[in-house]
Amino acid sequence: MGPIRRLAMVSLHTSPLDQPGTGDAGGMNVYVVELARRLAARDIEVDIFTRATSSSHGLVVEAFPGVAVHHVHAGPFEGLTKHELPAQLCVFARELLRAEAAHPVGHYDALHSHYWLSGQVGALARDRWRVPLVHSMHTMAKVKNAALAQGDLAEPQARLIGEQQVVEAADLLIANTDLEAKQLINLYDAEPGRVEVVYPGVDLEVFTPLEEHARAAARAELDLPPGSSVLLFAGRIQPLKGPDVLLRAVAVLLARRPELRSSLVVPVVGGPSGTGLERPTALTALAAQLGIDDVVRFVPPVGQQQLARWYAAADAVAVPSYNESFGLVAAEAQACGTPVVAAAVGGLTTVVRHEHSGLLVEGHDPEPWAQALLRIVDDEPLRAALRAGAPVQAGQFSWEATADRCLEAYDRARTMMREPA
Known part of the structure; x- marks a missing residue:
């Protein structure tokens, strides 16, 4: 042969x-x-x-x-x-x-x-x-x-x-x-x-960390206020991906720390998919029901270059999926130097190194998710350490x-x- x-x-x-x-x-x-x-x-x-x-x-x-x-x-x-x-x-x-x-x-x-x-x-x-x-x-x-x-x-x-x-x-x-x-x-x-x-x-040429000035420029381009805490979801909007888990966790977080409301932004980048197509407005309705529609921003799907800028502009990317055979979003976000908060399921336990490139959360209860997100928002040394470890972890996937x-x-x-x- x-x-x-x-x-x-x-x-x-x-x-x-x-x-x-x-x-x-x-x-x-x-x-x-x-x-x-x-x-x-x-x-x-x-x-x-x-x-x-x-x-x-x-x-x-x-x-x-x-x-x-x-x-x-x-x-x-x-x-x-x-x-x-x-x-x-x-x-x-x-x-x-x-x-x-x-x-x-x-x-x-x-x-x-x-x-x-x-x-x-x-x-x-x-x-x-x-x-x-x-x-x-x-x-x-x-x-x-x-x-x-x-x-x-x-x-x-x-x-x-x-x-x-x-x-x-x-x-x-x-x-x-x-x-x-x-x-x-x-x-x-x-x-x-x-x-x-x-x-x-991961395309390590497209998904790459930005210097601080370039990150600030990306935030300005995406209309993210300076000094805001950005918790991002990217992917298909369907129950399997668990975007509702992030929204419920944000509601818990704000109930615990209401002073963060003025500085918190939660972009949801993606469109309805799978069983989510049957209720395409369910997530926007949930944001309103939880009283957090003022901090949640829905963004249509974007190409890879623009997605990389969203990743780099975020303080953390949430991947609350119920199952992932790998977890490409987690790998791409880490390649951009952004910590990932992910469910401890499937391939995400391989892609994300706990306490090194991100945080793994057991289950999908909003309380532990809120705690994990709050750790990244509040703890600047932890955030910096995870930002440093994230691209190192992603570097093994090319x-x-x-x-x-x-x-x-x-x-x-x-x-x-x-x-x-």
Whole structure:
């Protein structure tokens, strides 16, 4: 076998070109784009196949030199929820196989699918193309269902079955952390020898600490008053991400320390997603109900450059998720030199080093969250120490290292490829 020269990626339910922070676009979108860019920089041609969600999308779009995004027509462009997409798997698979059929036999050297829906299609393509299937779960239904947020819906049985099928079909599974690898083995009976841990990365050129004068300029640009205490939430607004936990904690904090109201700003950067789409104004209503709508500021999703400025301008970034396979927001914020207050769940226990780059909070009760946030607001030496430790912690996560490890995984998968069933 020669080196990997052409790679197919499948990201069925969300396009890597979508703006992260709303709808179904989030950390996985960033992962697919950044990994593809780094692989292309190593002279590997990457074709990303995703479902077309607009008639204005070109059939093939060059995202970056060496990276082509193929918009596959499967079902109506709009109106389909993620739970309705399984009905479109056959059409998507047919069009994927048709696209590959236009090339000589053996066009792709490997296939990397993202999320269980893509894995279902990838399993079929793997058998037809006779190339290894490497799969990344990104999130797992059994893990999510074990720690549901209040008001969230359990993942359906169809997903549980589908994930199990993908685990059994894949030649190699990529886990974001050691904990996720254990979950794949213990909850899905994955073969330990077919699970590789590859940390996702951070663009350390975009997400980087600012000097104090540049940080002050960023605050002015974002209309954040000088001397204010800024507690930021960034991400999709849905129960899984727990933005309500931050708001309830802020209410507790202000009840305890009402004098902070005049200097506290709580930006929420992101848009409704998942079950949050059913009640898109629920968070604004909660802020009003808690009597903190004067300190909470809702900001639509922004691009990476602007997001980096929000991170750098904040005193702390809250990540109160009920589950994270990795926790990209936490890693990006730390890379900007900003302490993170995160729930002690999933990959966040790997990304955040407690008392070094941020604070980990057990559970989602507002009281301990308020205490943790107040520590950062009140304790300037602690805040300075965490600001110094945050970029050091984030520095171990780079997309270059992710690409190198994924390439090793693709090569290993080629030596372990199962015979088609």
